Amino acid sequence: MALFKRRAKSQTAEDFASDVAAPEDSSFNALDNSELEVHAPELNLPTLTWEEAEEILLQADLGVATTNKIVQLAQDNYSGEVSERLQQALLAELTQPMSPEENAAVGDADIADAGVGDFAEVAGVATEASPAIWLVVGVNGVGKTTTVAKLAKAQKDQGHRVVLAAADTFRAAAIDQLQTWADRLDVSLVKGAPKGDPAAVVFDAVEHAKARGADLVIADTAGRMHTKDNLMEELQKILRVANKSQGTVSEILLVIDSTTGQNGISQARVFNESVRPTGIVLTKLDGSSKGGVVVSVQQELQLAVKFIGVGEGLSDLRQFDPAAFATTLLCGA
Amino acid sequence: MFERLTSGFSKIFSRASRKGRLKPADIDEVLAEMREALLDADVHTKVVEKFCNQVRAECLSAELHQALNPAQQITKIVHSELISILGGESFDFKYSSQPPTVVLLAGLQGSGKTTAAAKLASWFLQQGRRPLLVGADLQRPAAVEQLRVLGEEAGVPVFSDTAAPPKVAARGLSEANRLGRDVVICDTAGRLAIDKELMAEISKVGKALKPHYTFFVADAMSGQNAAVVAEQFNEAVALDAVILTKLDSDARGGAALSVREVVGCPVAFISTGERLGDLEQFHPDRLAGRILGKGDILGLIEQTEQTFEQDEAEAAAERLIAGTYTLDDFLEQMRQIKKMGSLSSLLSRIPGSPENVDDAATDKRMAHMEAIICSMTPLERFKPEIINNSRRQRIAKGSGTSTADVSKLIKEFTNARKMMGSLTKSAGMKRSGKKPNRKKGGRVTPKGGRQHGRTPQGAVTGIDLAKLEQELGIDLSQLEN
Numbered sequence: 001m002a003l004f005k006r007r008a009k010s011q012t013a014e015d016f017a018s019d020v021a022a023p024e025d026s027s028f029n030a031l032d033n034s035e036l037e038v039h040a041p042e043l044n045l046p047t048l049t050w051e052e053a054e055e056i057l058l059q060a061d062l063g064v065a066t067t068n069k070i071v072q073l074a075q076d077n078y079s080g081e082v083s084e085r086l087q088q089a090l091l092a093e094l095t096q097p098m099s100p101e102e103n104a105a106v107g108d109a110d111i112a113d114a115g116v117g118d119f120a121e122v123a124g125v126a127t128e129a130s131p132a133i134w135l136v137v138g139v140n141g142v143g144k145t146t147t148v149a150k151l152a153k154a155q156k157d158q159g160h161r162v163v164l165a166a167a168d169t170f171r172a173a174a175i176d177q178l179q180t181w182a183d184r185l186d187v188s189l190v191k192g193a194p195k196g197d198p199a200a201v202v203f204d205a206v207e208h209a210k211a212r213g214a215d216l217v218i219a220d221t222a223g224r225m226h227t228k229d230n231l232m233e234e235l236q237k238i239l240r241v242a243n244k245s246q247g248t249v250s251e252i253l254l255v256i257d258s259t260t261g262q263n264g265i266s267q268a269r270v271f272n273e274s275v276r277p278t279g280i281v282l283t284k285l286d287g288s289s290k291g292g293v294v295v296s297v298q299q300e301l302q303l304a305v306k307f308i309g310v311g312e313g314l315s316d317l318r319q320f321d322p323a324a325f326a327t328t329l330l331c332g333a
Numbered sequence: 334m335f336e337r338l339t340s341g342f343s344k345i346f347s348r349a350s351r352k353g354r355l356k357p358a359d360i361d362e363v364l365a366e367m368r369e370a371l372l373d374a375d376v377h378t379k380v381v382e383k384f385c386n387q388v389r390a391e392c393l394s395a396e397l398h399q400a401l402n403p404a405q406q407i408t409k410i411v412h413s414e415l416i417s418i419l420g421g422e423s424f425d426f427k428y429s430s431q432p433p434t435v436v437l438l439a440g441l442q443g444s445g446k447t448t449a450a451a452k453l454a455s456w457f458l459q460q461g462r463r464p465l466l467v468g469a470d471l472q473r474p475a476a477v478e479q480l481r482v483l484g485e486e487a488g489v490p491v492f493s494d495t496a497a498p499p500k501v502a503a504r505g506l507s508e509a510n511r512l513g514r515d516v517v518i519c520d521t522a523g524r525l526a527i528d529k530e531l532m533a534e535i536s537k538v539g540k541a542l543k544p545h546y547t548f549f550v551a552d553a554m555s556g557q558n559a560a561v562v563a564e565q566f567n568e569a570v571a572l573d574a575v576i577l578t579k580l581d582s583d584a585r586g587g588a589a590l591s592v593r594e595v596v597g598c599p600v601a602f603i604s605t606g607e608r609l610g611d612l613e614q615f616h617p618d619r620l621a622g623r624i625l626g627k628g629d630i631l632g633l634i635e636q637t638e639q640t641f642e643q644d645e646a647e648a649a650a651e652r653l654i655a656g657t658y659t660l661d662d663f664l665e666q667m668r669q670i671k672k673m674g675s676l677s678s679l680l681s682r683i684p685g686s687p688e689n690v691d692d693a694a695t696d697k698r699m700a701h702m703e704a705i706i707c708s709m710t711p712l713e714r715f716k717p718e719i720i721n722n723s724r725r726q727r728i729a730k731g732s733g734t735s736t737a738d739v740s741k742l743i744k745e746f747t748n749a750r751k752m753m754g755s756l757t758k759s760a761g762m763k764r765s766g767k768k769p770n771r772k773k774g775g776r777v778t779p780k781g782g783r784q785h786g787r788t789p790q791g792a793v794t795g796i797d798l799a800k801l802e803q804e805l806g807i808d809l810s811q812l813e814n
């Protein structure tokens with residue numbers, strides 16, 4: 001998906017709202033833009049002083065250190081209006097750690113392949129005998145279950161046969177919540193007993209998928225505070241068991257709520273250490289929150305945002321567009 | 334909790350204490366760091382500016398110039414400013430003279446409303462009330478089901494209906510009257526503050542319910558937007574107070590300061606864990622002390638007092654003195670401690686206690702101990718001395734542990750009994766000297782419901798007040814006022 005990256009980089013505020021070019025390769029097209037168009041409201045960058053700019057960045061939850069860094073970068077490297085310089089600096093920060101050149105320099109081919117908005121291919125990973133497994137993880141209340149439903153819809157619309165795994169056996173009625181979504185989507189759901197072993201649910205779901213010829217298992221996991229070691233261990237166990245199943249874990253998506261403040265960095269750090277997520281889903285961006293904390297996360301952990309959630313409906317999942325994100329962020333509350 | 338804020342401040346203070354005297358330049362330097370600490374704790378930019386300006390003005394006022402210890406000066410100023418920003422006095426929940434007292438919960442998606450509703454119901458139960466939960470969240474799939482499960486766990490009835498939320502609320506109210514419940518807690522769907530339709534709906538729910546209190550449920554991990562969102566909710570339903578959730582994370586909790594300052598309503602409750610008992614009333618003065626690194630002994634004592642069912646505790650204490658304290662009492666007390674919430678949340682309130690308590694390990698150990706005791710016959714529990722090898726093997730088998738575990742527990746119990754016996758002899762059952770002046774004012778305990786003239790918590794919980802005071806070098810009765 002290098003095409004998308006290049007385009008995003010060269011974008012300016014005036015043309016970022018234009019529609020996204022479809023990826024060329026498409027045996028699997030998770031990012032079919034007819035379904036997941038970029039969330040890009042038409043906005044004009046405001047005229048700002050540096051002081052106002054700093055306040056806007058702080059209020060968007062970038063945090064003190066990242067705000068200072070962005071301002072510095074904008075002042076040193078770019079010219080023009082304050083907000084334009086900031087937008088370019090933000091965009092550079094959001095896309096730069098993912099650039100193939102840099103990753104090639106580090107010598108990490110895996111990361112180089114997985115660019116911003118890029119997604120593991122179900123068709124490439126899954127075979128007759130081995131369905132792809134996506135794990136959806138995060139702290140409590142960020143919107144994991146809803147995200148699972150949205151991902152399932154997008155994949156189903158792509159022609160994939162999806163099985164959902166209700167591996168949140170802890171929260172009261174979480175299984176019922178996912179069941180409702182599964183019914184609406186008409187996909188099968190594998191569930192265990194409440195308070196049962198979540199790893200076993202994922203394992204069973206893979207077996208089920210194999211038996212039914214499904215090629216993708218999306219697993220909803222329980223919300224867990226990253227500060228609770230035992231719960232993080234449980235998550236590692238889910239991953240271990242999933243790896244031992246006949247499927248292939250191809251995505252681990254960390255869901256971050258865009259209303260989260262600086263704590264988001266701490267969440268991402270711990271989850272990153274524990275299960276190495278392959279990307280972030282930034283939810284609840286339809287509210288007034290900007291989710292600026294992901295800028296710091298991306299900087300520190302090279303963990304890219306892949307999708308954004310923009311509503312409670314099944315179709316309210318969009319591909320992440322750094323340029324649009326940067327502009328919305330600067331347009332203030 | 335609030336660790337980040339706390340650690341930020343302690344660093345600043347240790348810097349300040351190295352300086353001989355406060356000069357305006359020093360103050361600015363300290364303030365710049367304080368600003369950063371507050372911003373990193375997610376306090377809203379506007380609130381940070383205001384806070385810093387006030388502290389600066391106070392620091393520069395003439396009389397303080399003369400004083401000698403700058404660290405003390407700044408600590409005092411920051412402490413009083415923090416209290417004033419956090420809302421000064423504690424939120425006082427008043428029950429309506431015409432029951433039911435109605436509480437409405439509102440907030441963003443995922444802030445923890447449903448869990449908070451159940452915890453609140455559990456809290457009211459402990460206060461001796463008869464709450465009813467009303468589920469008016471018809472948006473999120475299975476939200477009502479979640480409330481039902483949690484309500485069952487808490488032992489509180491749940492009412493819901495498939496009508497529109499304002500109707501469900503109104504019906505819930507008449508249901509409460511029919512069932513004679515004296516507190517109604519209404520859970521609503523999470524909604525975005527910019528969603529006009531849903532915000533209109535919640536104000537309709539408000540009109541139908543005419544709540545005595547409307548609580549805004551806010552996630553402690555929220556960022557800058559918390560202030561803005563609270564403001565918009567306040568316009569829709571007139572907020573009375575805040576419940577701050579997920580404080581068991583490493584969240585910095587700065588949102589509490591922002592919301593208080595922007596909307597003007599205090600934090601009434603904080604939720605510090607996943608169990609139903611992990612909800613406590615919020616006390617700004619104690620929190621200010623906690624932010625400055627003084628711990629919150631009072632909160633701990635209060636929770637201890639509330640959880641331990643007085644009658645049982647007294648009976649156990651009497652048996653302890655008589656030397657007839659049995660494994661059954663031991664088991665009962667272990668279960669009581671469990672009800673108080675996680676051990677780490679308890680310890681976080683004691684200044685100087687270890688920071689990292691492995692809750693999981695403790696829980697596991699307690700579960701093992703419980704299993705062992707439950708596998709004993711009544712006689713064995715009463716007289717553990719009779720446990721011989723064959724009995725030990727049976728108990729180990731029954732509890733899924735090893736004979737070594739059984740022996741260890743019995744040994745620990747015997748030691749504890751010995752130690753507690755000597756403790757009660759030396760310290761006496763009651764706190765010697767002055768009687769604590771804490772008003773027990775009609776607090777109804779779940780079982781007895783009578784008023785107690787004395788505070789047995791010292792002996793019962795192993796927290797000896799006099800000893801505690803001595804160790805900490807503070808006068809608890811002063812803290813209480």
